[in-house]
Amino acid sequence: MSLTPSDHALVVDELGRDPTPAEEALFENLWSEHCAYRSSRMLLSRFDSEGDQVVVGPGDDAAVVALPTADDAEDVYITMGIESHNHPSYVDPFDGAATGVGGIVRDTLSMGAYPIALTDSLYFGAFDREHSRYLFEGVVEGISHYGNCIGVPTVGGSVAFHDDYEGNPLVNVSCVGLVTDTDRLVTAEAQAVGNRLVLVGNATGRDGLGGASFASEDLAEDAETEDRPAVQVGDPYAEKLLIEASEELVDRRLVESARDLGAAGLGGASSEMIAKGGKGARIELDRVHQREPNMVALEILLAESQERMCYEVRPENVDAVREVAEKYDLGFSDIGEVTEGNYVCTFEGETVVDVPAEYLADGAPLNDLATEPQPEPETALPDADLREAFEAVVGAPNTASKRWVYRQYDHEVGLRTANRPGDDAAVMAIREAVGADGEGLGLAISAGADPNWTTANPYEGARACAVENATNLAAKGATPLAAVDCLNGGNPEKPDVYGGFSDIVSGLADACTALSVPVVGGNVSLYNDSVTGPIPPTPTLAMVGTRSGFDAPPGAFTGEGDLLVVGDRALAGESVGLGGSEYLAQFGGEDAFPAVADTAPAFVAALAEVADHESVRAAHDVSHGGLAVALAEMVTPATGASVDLAADDLHRVLFNEAVGRAVIETTDPDAVREAFDGVAPVAHVGTTDRSGSLAVEAGDETIVLEHEHVVDLRAVVDREMD
Structure with a gap:
């Protein structure tokens, strides 16, 4: 590990001397793209991160958002965080994905919250490739193993396959935590000189060395063998103990500030904590409890061994924290104290690091990178x-x-999951929050992105990802509250790649602002590039919304009403583009991506209201695969529908993937029309029934699909992976 010549010169100028080997390694990791956001920080100001509900915004381990409660009710907070573990999941799919889960859960703990839900958004190469399925299987196994062992339900997410992820899959994991007593809230800002710094958790080994710098480079052809030491190895049983120990430490008010040991290990966590508080520190590295013999200072500083937390503790509480650690069979080290001066680390009596904490944590210069606009698509459609x-x-x-x-995930542990995976959004029961009507609150969660959309048009595709997640929440009767994002891109030094990345940031930011959804935190992962080329620009969004009570309308037909499609411009007679659709992915061709309608925010608000009507029997978002897939997904063994689509271009009607649409089954169509009057078109397309089949009259052709056939078509992943 070494600094670039230009960065080395800056460090020498700041310190007035050459850095020690440990200092050079610290700067190399903390000034990496992964930690310092050198190519993206200037773009992130485009996001609106403020709102009355935002308690802690970007910059901490996780964001904190207040839930809407009755005027006389106690405040209840949730935490939101999202993380990427992309490169590690290519090198070692099981451990790479598993430790991604562990890291985002510890980010939740460091805010004083208890983790209540996980989502995972996964992106792989073409499904028909053996290597893609190998990565897919290992990643899902790693997520399920870790999440199931620690007892945190994985309730949602997404999976996408695209040729351009072949050499670099993406694993984006988010976590929601709960803070029922607002006095428990903890941040990562050092509080007072003289306080002690302690480590609680697993012993430090040599695993994960240089993980931050590894994540800031393109994957090499031999990455699966040469970069394996940079991948951490997780222990979910230790993490479960750490979760419970953290609960007790926070309950007993023994912690002043906290930071998860993630990227750049102890050096990253401790220096960032100190820098946020404008303080210094003196750390004795040889006091760190270690798993392996003869570790040197650089290894102790930068190892990314898992299941470790750094706490700031008042001197009089150190023994109490040690007792809690021992109670849960966790390691404990009192490693140093908060000071007024520099960030100083010693090893065996010798000073190995002596640098200004703020310069180390925040002094990395930003990159000034060129962009190129994306080419405009032509219209060349298949005749299928x-x-x-x-x-x-x-x-x-x-x-x-x-x-x-999702059948591999324990999505019901904790007894909060009111709406399970397989629907538009999960719904978690927050019984501790009292709504205006005296009921508990339902917290709806949606997460994902579509690489076909952002490949076709990065800006509009990112806007569509935001609206689609918001529509998922609204279809379950929830009003969007806040979001976190994981912005994934290729090598930013390539102007066309950086241009696409810049566009997804703008598209996501503009859509979330229009939706009045603050983006309260996130993660950036660049250099997702390999010998097979760059990934598509991928703006994973995890969004939450709230509704009164926990009972959301199902996403499947009940067989009891009229069938309406709301917000569909193609059914209203417009020519809607097929760009970014699965139809073109299957049959080839090119077309314009359908721009997001300016009325999308009003549509989302109206849908959230309508979905909670007593007359609504089912509600389902229309997006991936278009209207054809939405209708097929709603068929059950006992219920179906007869649909009549009167339109000139049925391919565009059935397969365009314009967002801001929903299928609604209702016994009161007039109430739905009234709710969407002046907001979005409403088309009556048929009725539901007890047939167990889908009959679609499309012009001169009638397509009839029995439930068994629909299940067989949609079971391609199940069959191949089983």
Whole structure:
């Protein structure tokens, strides 16, 4: 590990001397793209991160958001965080994904919150490639193993397959935590000179050395063998103990500030904590409890061994913290204290680090990078048979059932999951929050992005990702509250790649601002580039919303009402682009991506209200795969629908993926029309029934699909992975 010549010169100028080996390694990691956001920090100001509900915004381990409660009720907070573990999951799919879960859970703990829900958004190469399925299997196994062992339910997320992830998959994991007593809130800002710094958790080993710098470089052809030492190895049983120990420490008010040991290990966590508080520190590295013999200062500083937390503790509370650690069979080290001066580390009596903490944590210069605009698409559409296209799109791996994934997750542990995976959004029961009507609150959660959309048009595709997540929440009767993002891109030094990345930031920011959804935190992962080329710009968004009570309308037909499609411009007679659709992915061709309508925020608000009507029997978002997939997903063994689509261009009607649409089954169509009057078009397309089949009259052709056939089409992932 070494600094670039230009960075080395800056450090020499600041210190007035050459850095020690430990200092050079610290700067190299903390000034890496992964930690310092050197190519993205200037773009992140585009996000609106403020709002009355925002308690702690970007910059801490996790954001803190207040839930809406009755005027006389106690405040209840949630925490939100999101993390990427992309490079490690390519090198070692199981451990790379598992430790991503562990890290985002510890980010939640460091705010004084208890983790209540996880989501995972996963992106792999083409599904028909053996290597993609190998990575897919290992990642899902790693997530399920870690999440199930620690007792935190994985309740949602997304899976996408795209050729350009072949050499660099993405694993984006988010976590929601709960703070029921606002006095428990902890931050990562050092509080007072003289306080002690202690480590609680697993012993430090040599695993994960240089993980931050590894995550800031393109993956090499031999990464699966040469970079394996940079991948951490997790121990979920130790993490479960750490969760419970953290609860007790926070309950007993023994912690002044906290930081998870993630990227850049102890050096990263302790220096960032000290820098945020404008303080200094003196740390004795040889006091750190170690797993392996003969470790040197640089290894102790930068190892990314898992299940470790750094706490700031008042001197009189050190013994109490030690007792809690011993109670839960966790290691403990009293390693130093908060000071007024520099960030200083000693090892065996010798000073190995003596630098200004703020310069180390925040002094990395920003990169001034060029951008190139994305080319405009032409219109060149395939001429596919309508029934063949219907079955191909419904049965594509991207739109097929992901039951194989979520059935491996314990999504009900904790007894809060009111709406389970497989629907538009999960709903968690927050019984501790009292709503205006005296009921508890339902917290709806949606997460994901679509690489086909952002490949076709990075800006509009990112806007669509935001609206689609908001629509998922609204379809369950929830009003969007806040979001966190994980912005994934390729090598930013390539102007076309950086141009696409800049566009997804702008698109996501503009859409969230229009939706009045503050983006309260996030993560940036660049250099997702390999010998196969850069990944698509991928703006994973995890969004939450709230609703009164926990009972959300299902996403499947009940067989009891009229069938309406709301917000569909194609059914209203407009020509809507097929760009970014699964239809074009299956049959080839090119077209413009459908721009997001300016009325999208009003549509989301109206849908959230309508979905809670007593007359609404089912509500389901229309997006990935278009109307064809949405209708197929709603068929059950006992219920179906008869649909009549009167339109000139049925391929565009069935397969465009414009967002801001929903299918609603209702016994009161007039109430739905009234709610969307002046907001979005409402089309009556048929009725639901007890047939167990989907009959679609499309012009001169009638497509009839029995439930068993729909299940067979949508089970492609289940069959291949089983």
